Amino acid sequence: MKMRKRINGIILFAGTIVVSSIFVTGYYRHNTAKREIVQAAVVEGNVKQDTNNSAKSNISLTEFINKELTLDKNAYDAGTIQDFLSKNIKINDGKKIVFLTFDDGPSTTVTPKVLEVLKKNDIRATFFIVGKELEKNSRAKQILLDTYKQGNSIGNHTYTHIYNNLYPGGKVDVDKFMAELDKNNDAIRKVLGQDFKSRIVRFPGGHMSWKGVDEADKRFNDIGYKYIDWNGIVGDAEGKPKSKEQLLNTYRQTFKNQQKLVLLMHDTYGKENTAEVLPDIIADLKNKGYEFKILE
Numbered sequence: 001m002k003m004r005k006r007i008n009g010i011i012l013f014a015g016t017i018v019v020s021s022i023f024v025t026g027y028y029r030h031n032t033a034k035r036e037i038v039q040a041a042v043v044e045g046n047v048k049q050d051t052n053n054s055a056k057s058n059i060s061l062t063e064f065i066n067k068e069l070t071l072d073k074n075a076y077d078a079g080t081i082q083d084f085l086s087k088n089i090k091i092n093d094g095k096k097i098v099f100l101t102f103d104d105g106p107s108t109t110v111t112p113k114v115l116e117v118l119k120k121n122d123i124r125a126t127f128f129i130v131g132k133e134l135e136k137n138s139r140a141k142q143i144l145l146d147t148y149k150q151g152n153s154i155g156n157h158t159y160t161h162i163y164n165n166l167y168p169g170g171k172v173d174v175d176k177f178m179a180e181l182d183k184n185n186d187a188i189r190k191v192l193g194q195d196f197k198s199r200i201v202r203f204p205g206g207h208m209s210w211k212g213v214d215e216a217d218k219r220f221n222d223i224g225y226k227y228i229d230w231n232g233i234v235g236d237a238e239g240k241p242k243s244k245e246q247l248l249n250t251y252r253q254t255f256k257n258q259q260k261l262v263l264l265m266h267d268t269y270g271k272e273n274t275a276e277v278l279p280d281i282i283a284d285l286k287n288k289g290y291e292f293k294i295l296e
């Protein structure tokens with residue numbers, strides 16, 4: 001009986017070693033393959049159109065956020081700005097910083113004009129992309145590529161932007177919302193490369209506007225997404241197209257010497273005057289001593 005037990009023990013021990021070594025070898029192989037894929041993606045650059053889904057990067061968004069996020073000199077930590085806007089957590093770096101943000105694009109009519117103004121001023125902005133707009137035509141895709149190559153930051157503004165899908169009854173449908181973010185990510189990656197990742201999200205209509213955000217916040221936390229609302233507008237969101245003067249007036253009304261100003265604008269169809277008025281706004285902010293940064 002004792003002998004039997006010992007033999008059983010030995011068999012179990014030997015078995016464990018065999019299984020472990022198979023597992024370790026497999027894991028090692030898997031990781032090597034993973035590294036090769038990542039290296040290949042780096043060599044090819046971010047801008048190549050991806051036609052091969054099997055070459056998908058294996059770094060998860062969470063890993064990317066925790067380990068790989070190194071902000072360049074034009075970027076500012078989106079998490080700090082999320083907390084500043086949503087929880088009013090003060091930032092005491094004494095710096096006046098503005099984040100120009102453009103939603104609902106890309107459009108073939110307005111986005112190129114915005115890009116031109118940014119380039120002329122040697123500044124960068126943050127663009128919250130709607131996948132449905134991106135996939136309308138190949139020109140829109142090229143414009144996203146231009147936007148990205150110019151050093152601007154790319155964020156997620158859901159795939160459809162349709163309030164009834166995302167917020168039935170004014171309440172966030174978390175599963176649908178997250179699925180739309182994924183679908184939008186896929187659309188963006190088809191253009192910028194499978195290695196592209198962004199952790200910044202803007203809720204259509206703003207995080208501040210909807211019920212049931214707690215569950216979304218939890219999911220965001222798990223993944224590492226940061227949501228960015230705003231504290232300044234030009235008033236180009238809804239209704240009839242506004243004149244340059246109307247846009248400037250609204251900008252001036254909502255400008256309250258915010259130490260960190262997140263300015264909401266739109267670069268979708270019909271927002272030509274936003275691009276027209278942009279040079280004046282930039283000049284005003286430069287005069288006031290603001291630095292221009294992007295959110296990452």
Ligand SMILES: [Zn+2]
Nearest residue numbers: 103104204205
């Ligand atoms: Zn929007």
